[in-house]
Amino acid sequence: MKKITLNVNGQQHVVAVDPETPLLFVLSDELGLRGPRFGCGMAQCGACTVIMRGQVVRSCVMPVSAVGQDEVTTLEGLGTPEKPHPIQQAFIEEGAAQCGFCLSGVILTAKAVLDTKPDASDQEIRDALGGILCRCFTHTRMLRAIRKYAEAIRA
Amino acid sequence: MTQSRREFLKSCGALIVSFSAGSLRVLSAQSQGQFGTHPSHIDPEKLDSWLAVGADGIITAYTGKCDFGQGIFTAQSQLVAEELCVPIDRVKLIQCDTSVCPDQGTTSGSQSTPTNFNSESLALAAATAREALLGLAAVKLGERVEQLTVADGIITSNMGRYVRYEELIGNKHFNVLLSATAKRRSSRDWTVLGKPIPSLDRTALMTGQFEFVHHVRIPGMLHGRVVRPPEMGATVVHVDEQSVRSVPGLVKVVVRKNFIGVVAETQYQAALAARKLAVQWNPGPELPSHNSFFDHLRKQPSHDVLSVDSRDIEAQLAAASHVIRAIYTYPYQMHGSVGASCAVAEVKPESATVWSATQTVYPTRSIVAKLLNMPVDTVRVIYVRGSGCYGLNGADAVSFDAAILSQAVGRPVRLQFSRQDEMMWENFGSACVVEHRAGMARDGSIVVWDREDWVASLGNRPGYDIPGNVITGMLLGYEAELPEPRSAKAPGGKFRNQSNTVPSYFAGCVAGGCGGGGTIRSERALTHTVRSPFFTGPLRSPLRIQNTFANECFIDELCAHAKADPVAFRLQHLQNSRVIGVLKAAADAASWQARPSPMANFSRAQTVSGRGIACVAYEGDNGYAALVAEVDVDLQTGTVRPKRFIIALDCGPVSNPDGLRNQTEGGILQGMSRALVEEVTWDNRRVTSVDWETYKSLHLDSEMPTVETVFVTPADRPATGAGETAITVTPAAIGNAIFDATSARLRDLPFTPERVKAALLADRGARA
Numbered sequence: 001m002k003k004i005t006l007n008v009n010g011q012q013h014v015v016a017v018d019p020e021t022p023l024l025f026v027l028s029d030e031l032g033l034r035g036p037r038f039g040c041g042m043a044q045c046g047a048c049t050v051i052m053r054g055q056v057v058r059s060c061v062m063p064v065s066a067v068g069q070d071e072v073t074t075l076e077g078l079g080t081p082e083k084p085h086p087i088q089q090a091f092i093e094e095g096a097a098q099c100g101f102c103l104s105g106v107i108l109t110a111k112a113v114l115d116t117k118p119d120a121s122d123q124e125i126r127d128a129l130g131g132i133l134c135r136c137f138t139h140t141r142m143l144r145a146i147r148k149y150a151e152a153i154r155a
Numbered sequence: 156m157t158q159s160r161r162e163f164l165k166s167c168g169a170l171i172v173s174f175s176a177g178s179l180r181v182l183s184a185q186s187q188g189q190f191g192t193h194p195s196h197i198d199p200e201k202l203d204s205w206l207a208v209g210a211d212g213i214i215t216a217y218t219g220k221c222d223f224g225q226g227i228f229t230a231q232s233q234l235v236a237e238e239l240c241v242p243i244d245r246v247k248l249i250q251c252d253t254s255v256c257p258d259q260g261t262t263s264g265s266q267s268t269p270t271n272f273n274s275e276s277l278a279l280a281a282a283t284a285r286e287a288l289l290g291l292a293a294v295k296l297g298e299r300v301e302q303l304t305v306a307d308g309i310i311t312s313n314m315g316r317y318v319r320y321e322e323l324i325g326n327k328h329f330n331v332l333l334s335a336t337a338k339r340r341s342s343r344d345w346t347v348l349g350k351p352i353p354s355l356d357r358t359a360l361m362t363g364q365f366e367f368v369h370h371v372r373i374p375g376m377l378h379g380r381v382v383r384p385p386e387m388g389a390t391v392v393h394v395d396e397q398s399v400r401s402v403p404g405l406v407k408v409v410v411r412k413n414f415i416g417v418v419a420e421t422q423y424q425a426a427l428a429a430r431k432l433a434v435q436w437n438p439g440p441e442l443p444s445h446n447s448f449f450d451h452l453r454k455q456p457s458h459d460v461l462s463v464d465s466r467d468i469e470a471q472l473a474a475a476s477h478v479i480r481a482i483y484t485y486p487y488q489m490h491g492s493v494g495a496s497c498a499v500a501e502v503k504p505e506s507a508t509v510w511s512a513t514q515t516v517y518p519t520r521s522i523v524a525k526l527l528n529m530p531v532d533t534v535r536v537i538y539v540r541g542s543g544c545y546g547l548n549g550a551d552a553v554s555f556d557a558a559i560l561s562q563a564v565g566r567p568v569r570l571q572f573s574r575q576d577e578m579m580w581e582n583f584g585s586a587c588v589v590e591h592r593a594g595m596a597r598d599g600s601i602v603v604w605d606r607e608d609w610v611a612s613l614g615n616r617p618g619y620d621i622p623g624n625v626i627t628g629m630l631l632g633y634e635a636e637l638p639e640p641r642s643a644k645a646p647g648g649k650f651r652n653q654s655n656t657v658p659s660y661f662a663g664c665v666a667g668g669c670g671g672g673g674t675i676r677s678e679r680a681l682t683h684t685v686r687s688p689f690f691t692g693p694l695r696s697p698l699r700i701q702n703t704f705a706n707e708c709f710i711d712e713l714c715a716h717a718k719a720d721p722v723a724f725r726l727q728h729l730q731n732s733r734v735i736g737v738l739k740a741a742a743d744a745a746s747w748q749a750r751p752s753p754m755a756n757f758s759r760a761q762t763v764s765g766r767g768i769a770c771v772a773y774e775g776d777n778g779y780a781a782l783v784a785e786v787d788v789d790l791q792t793g794t795v796r797p798k799r800f801i802i803a804l805d806c807g808p809v810s811n812p813d814g815l816r817n818q819t820e821g822g823i824l825q826g827m828s829r830a831l832v833e834e835v836t837w838d839n840r841r842v843t844s845v846d847w848e849t850y851k852s853l854h855l856d857s858e859m860p861t862v863e864t865v866f867v868t869p870a871d872r873p874a875t876g877a878g879e880t881a882i883t884v885t886p887a888a889i890g891n892a893i894f895d896a897t898s899a900r901l902r903d904l905p906f907t908p909e910r911v912k913a914a915l916l917a918d919r920g921a922r923a
Contacts, residue, residue, distance in 0.1 A: 001403075018403070021423040029378075029422060034370045035363030039493050039542075040574040041426075044847035047493055075363030088361040095353060095813055098821055099224030099543030100360035101367065101494045106855065129855035133847060135493045136224055136543040137824035139859045141817065 004064055008033070009077030019065035023057075024048045026064045027074060035075030035104050039133070046105025046132035050074050056105075056112045075104045078111070087111050087149040094145035098136035105132040110146040118153050125150070196532065199257040202287065202329045205280030206235070210325035212308055214239050214246050218277055219259025220267040221251040221514065222356075224543045225878050226814035227267050229354045233810060234272060237348035238281030238340055239288075239320075241308040243355075251516045251538030258517040261616060263546070263693060265777055265876020272810060272874040274339065282337035284329065291323040342808045351813035368539035369571065371499040371510040377406055378422040379560040379570035380429035382415040383580055383626070386841040387688060388439025391415065398433035408432065409563040414630040416560045418568055426573070441839050442688050449484045449588045452609045457683035458638035461646045462656050463663055463671070464679045471603035471677040475594025479716055482590045483705035484903045487583040487611070487835035489850055490694055494542025495577045496549030500557035501567035502527060507534045511554035512541025514616075519551060521619040523558045526631065545825075547582045547616055547625075547692035555627040575845045580626040582692025583835055586611045589705035594677075599717030601728055603677035604661065608705070610698065611687035612638050626690060638684035652775030654698040655883070656680050658706035659772055660728040672731035672772050689835070689842065695825070696879040699773060700886065704830075704904060707769035707887035711752065712900060720749040721768050721891065731772055733779040733805050736867050738770050740803035741781035744865045752891070753898035762787050764798075767891025769884040778880040779805040779867075782823070784888035785860075788896045790915060793908030795893060797827055797860040800885075805867040806877035812866065819881045820862045826885025827860070828853040832905050898922070 006013045008031060015030045022041075027033045027050070036059050039047030043058035050059045051073040059072075079085035084092060087107055097103060106129065113120055113128040120128075125146055134142065197204045197217075207215045216235045222228035228248060236243040249255055251262070259270065271277040285305065292310035293300045295318050302313045311317040342349060359365040384390075394415060396408050404420035405428050417428040443451040472478055499510040500523075507529060513519040516536040524531040541550055549572050557570035587610050594603040614624035614635040622628030623635040650663040650670030657663055661678040663671020671678075696703075714724035722742045729735050741747075745766070754765060765788070770781035785799040800823050809815050832851035836844045844850035890901050899914035 017421070018423055021421070025422045028370070032370075032372070033363070034366065037367065037369055037494055037542075038497075038571060039495065040847060041495075042574060042846055044574075045493055075361075077363075079362055081358045081362050081364055084358065084362055091361045092353075092357050095357060095817060097224075097354075097357065097360050098226075098817060099493075099540070100356065100365060101492075101542035103360060104363065107361070126856045126858075132855040133493050133852060134855060135491055135545070135825070135852065137821045137828065137853075138817070139824055139853075139855055139857070140820055140862060142855065143859065 006064070006067060006072065007069065008072045009074060017064060019063060021064050022060050023050070023062045023064045023067055023072070024059040027059060027072070033074050033076060037101060037104065039101070044131070045102070046109065047102050049105040049108045051108050051112055054112060054115060056109050075107060078107070086152055087146070090145040090149040090152070091142070094141050094148065096138055096141035096145040098138050102132065102134045106134065106142050110149070114150055114153060118150070120150070122147065197255070197257045199276070200332050202280055202283050202331050202333055204257050205277060206284045208320050208324050210321050212245060212319060212321040212325070214241060215249060216246060216277065216281070217249045217256040218271065219251060219257050220262045220271055221538045223512065223514065223540055225818055226354055226811060227262070228356065229352060230810040230814060231271060231277060232355060233348045233350070233352055234278060235281050237345055238278065238285055239308070240285065240305045243347055243352060245308060253516050253520045253536045260515065260517065262514045265773065265879045268806070268810065268874045268876050269777065278339060279333050279335070279337055282339050283331065283334045286334060286337050287329055287331055288320055288323055292318050295323060348810055349808065350811070352811055354814060366539065367494070368499065368510055368512045368541045369494060369497045371539055371569070373499060373501055373567040376499065376567040376569050377418050377420060377564060378425040379416055379418045379557060379568045380425040380573065381556050381570070381576055382417065382429050382432050382434060383576055384413065384436055384439070386439045387442070389436040392435040392437055395433040399428045399431050402428040402431060407564050409560055411559065412630060412632050414559065414627065416556060416570070418560050418564045422571070429573070438840070442837055442841070444839065445837050448586065452586065452588055452611055452685050455685040456640035457609065457685045458641055459643035460682045460684070461643040462652065462680040462682065463646055463650065463661060463665055464681070465664065465677050467677050468603060468605045468679045472592060472594045472605065475602055476597045477595045477716065478592060479595065479713060480590070480592045481709055481712055481902060482588060483708065485587045485701040485704060486904060487586045487689065488694060488829055488833045489578060489583055489835055489844070490545045490548035490581055491578065491850060491852060492542040492544055492548045495572040495574055496541060496553040497569065497571040498550070498554040498557040499567065499569045500554070500561040502558055502561040505533060507558060509534070509536045509554050509558055510539045511536055512539060512544065512550040513554055514544065515551070518617060518619045519554055522555060522617050522622050525620070526555055526622060527558055527562050545695040546584070546697065547694070549577045549581050551617060552580065552625045552627045555622065555625070578845045578850060579842045580690070582614055582625060582690040584694030585687065585691045585698060585701065587698070587701040589702065591705065591709045593709070593713055595713065595716060599719060601660065601675050601713055604658065604675050605679045606658065607681045607683070608656065608702070609683045609685055612684050612691050613687040614690040615692050635690070637686060643681060655702045655706070655771060655774065656682055656698070658710065659731065659734055659770065660710060660725070670775070672734050673728045674730055675728060696883045699771070699879065699883050700826070700829070703769065703771050703883045704886040704890065707771070707884065708890045708900070708902065711767070711891045711894060715752055715894070718751045721752055722747055723749060725770065733869065734770055734772050736869065737779045737781040737803040737805050740865050740867045741768065741783050741801055744803060744863060745783035745801040747783065752895040754895060761791050762789050763896045765892045765894070765896025767888045767893070767895050769887035769891060771880065771883050773876065773880045773883055776875070778875040778877050780880040780884050782881065782884040782888040784885070784892040786889060786892040786896060788893055788911065790897070793911035793915065795831060795889065795906050795911060796858060797889060799861050799863070801863045801865070802881055803865045803867050804877065804880060805869065806880065807872040807874040808868060809866055810874065815866070815877055816864050818878050819864045822879065822881035823862055823885050824853070824859065826882035827889065830886035830889045830904060830906055832907070834905050
């Protein structure tokens with residue numbers, strides 16, 4: 001066990017865990033966050049996605065000790081039910097979910113790519129989503145929501 | 156004139172209105188001790204089992220049909236709001252908790268809508284409640300029921316007097332039985348049901364607030380992992396507990412027969428212990444070769460069932476102008492939920508609670524009781540949504556496992572599978588072989604069709620008493636449901652087509668009359684169910700998708716032989732008006748050009764395009780769909796790219812058009828993934844498709860076609876299921892479109908580039 005300080009969604013937390021613990025387990029079990037979820041534990045599906053330094057990270061394979069001082073943003077860090085982030089709002093408007101288990105990967109990856117490159121083409125957005133799996137196959141609605149958000153930030 | 160109470164009671168049939176002092180709140184209180192006897196302590200005949208009006212005017216409804224992403228939570232809330240004439244936000248729906256909800260068996264098989272949205276169960280309860288409230292209001296206001304109107308939970312007389320629901324019965328029991336004569340509100344008057352109400356879980360999902368079963372946390376909770384055998388049939392020789400002594404936080408290694416699990420203070424420690432635990436196993440039996448599996452399947456002893464047999468097949472085939480044969484194969488496929496299954500159990504000496512994503516809370520309660528050796532009425536199972544399931548993923552097994560671990564350590568345990576635990580041991584969708592023989596007349600019509608299929612089967616949903624149907628039960632020494640070898644009896648009773656074994660074009664004549672959808676009277680459908688080396692179970696459109704793939708591609712082969720248009724040829728052999736309805740609607744919406752397949756002039760381009768159609772009467776009478784697929788095929792790489800799908804769907808009145816579109820789009824695209832890439836693989840010892848590298852699924856970077864959905868809603872028909880209809884026709888429509896584009900017939904799923912190239916080569920060889 002080791003005391004580790006984490007910056008998550010604008011708040012500082014101190015946790016006492018084995019430093020090898022995957023960041024995901026700390027977010028879920030120590031901080032009680034529901035956004036990032038365990039899908040595969042092998043960085044193959046994206047359900048555990050968080051954003052660090054503007055990049056998407058698979059929290060299921062990142063040891064908590066490797067996070068350092070970097071701010072971690074999870075799905076709930078974007079917006080709240082009362083005030084959703086515009087990309088969350090686009091997903092709400094398009095009804096772009098079925099079970100919704102995969103949403104951290106979908107929403108955060110799309111946000112990260114459009115933050116870096118607001119004029120990213122559909123193809124570039126899709127390429128960025130290569131590691132993301134949705135088994136309900138809500139693909140069409142999700143891409144429509146992402147496009148809607150992209151158009152809004154470009155306007 | 157005031158209707159007397161007696162007259163009101165008379166006019167409402169058996170309705171007995173009385174008041175009791177009991178507060179409705181206790182209905183949901185665990186301490187009430189409502190646990191009774193199997194199958195359900197909650198009497199579905201009583202209105203109070205389904206519905207309660209709070210003092211605050213909130214309508215609480217209890218359902219045994221749960222939402223795992225298909226939208227039934229929202230649709231059921233709409234139903235209750237509609238029948239009670241209140242806004243949807245005044246409805247609170249409690250789903251699938253064995254302490255408060257009626258036992259509605261399994262949420263599956265596209266049965267939630269037919270069961271809860273027509274004239275029984277939840278729909279009848281809501282209609283009964285509205286009529287009971289009107290009756291109470293009539294008494295209170297001294298008016299006749301006919302003089303009352305209801306809106307927004309307020310009942311108003313034509314004299315302008317009014318009373319609110321909660322003033323009539325707030326927090327009190329109705330104490331009435333469901334009234335078989337209670338009238339549903341006409342779909343013409345609907346203001347909430349039938350409308351595209353945004354799904355109620357949306358905002359919570361998109362903002363990361365939604366509680367999945369993975370998020371259930373109980374004070375004092377520990378974390379578990381299971382240690383599964385390396386292969387099917389392996390048995391424990393020795394568990395070396397010393398091997399995990401160094402793992403910090405380890406609480407216990409739990410061994411029961413061949414079941415092994417570890418419990419630790421944290422998830423990480425549990426995962427570490429599971430990985431480090433040294434177990435010596437006896438090997439299981441060698442597996443049949445994957446490459447020749449379908450030949451193997453056909454040679455095994457089997458349980459045989461004739462769905463239909465006109466007993467003139469051989470004679471008719473001998474007399475036919477032309478006989479066409481073909482063999483279709485369908486691989487094992489996975490539910491492959493994106494989230495590894497998870498459950499939380501709190502087992503105490505006197506009671507047990509399991510938070511579970513099972514689709515079967517009551518059966519799960521019975522199995523948990525059996526495995527823990529506890530009375531069934533001391534076990535409570537509370538449904539909490541998991542990752543999308545599509546049938547029988549690991550949700551049941553993980554619930555049993557968590558309960559066993561919790562009992563062993565005497566503390567609450569949260570158990571989450573590893574990806575491999577999930578994918579190696581779930582109940583796969585069955586592998587099948589279908590062999591068709593059909594005889595055609597000189598005029599190109601079908602005169603005889605014989606169909607024989609072999610289905611691999613082992614286990615199923617555990618139901619109330621067969622734990623061995625999933626991996627946990629087998630490890631604990633319980634037997635799975637097995638196909639007992641026996642020869643087929645003559646088909647008797649009423650014609651049934653539950654698994655869509657029988658093509659829509661058969662007349663379906665059995666002792667009880669002709670119930671098929673078509674005109675072919677020389678017909679036989681024989682099913683051989685064979686023991687599977689792996690667990691199998693219901694995967695979205697179980698056997699219906701396998702059978703429809705084979706049936707709807709083969710009719711296309713017959714059609715091509717007759718040089719007929721695929722829509723016209725189907726219509727020629729159909730008589731089911733609803734299948735005809737969707738077929739015509741899909742063809743219209745797709746601007747279908749009538750001509751035979753394949754295309755007359757093949758382009759020399761590298762990429763060719765084609766269109767294909769397929770249709771089904773799901774389960775014979777539980778929803779109707781016709782799908783047109785437009786695909787591109789790259790002749791050099793063998794890659795198939797669906798570009799556009801147009802589906803016509805008839806499921807009676809639609810509860811939520813937006814929800815149904817979402818389900819339909821998802822069904823088609825999931826069907827496309829299953830048609831193009833999905834297949835369980837194995838070597839001679841074990842399943843080898845155990846993660847997302849080895850089991851393919853179309854990720855979000857895949858090029859996705861457009862999907863256009865047309866609803867066909869004939870008047871005055873009951874609501875049918877709709878969640879599985881679209882996926883059922885997808886592989887066949889794609890296969891037929893590939894044939895149209897290339898003249899190569901793909902008979903083995905999935906349509907991998909290698910298979911497409913091989914079929915192209917074979918086709919060129921045949922035509923050279």
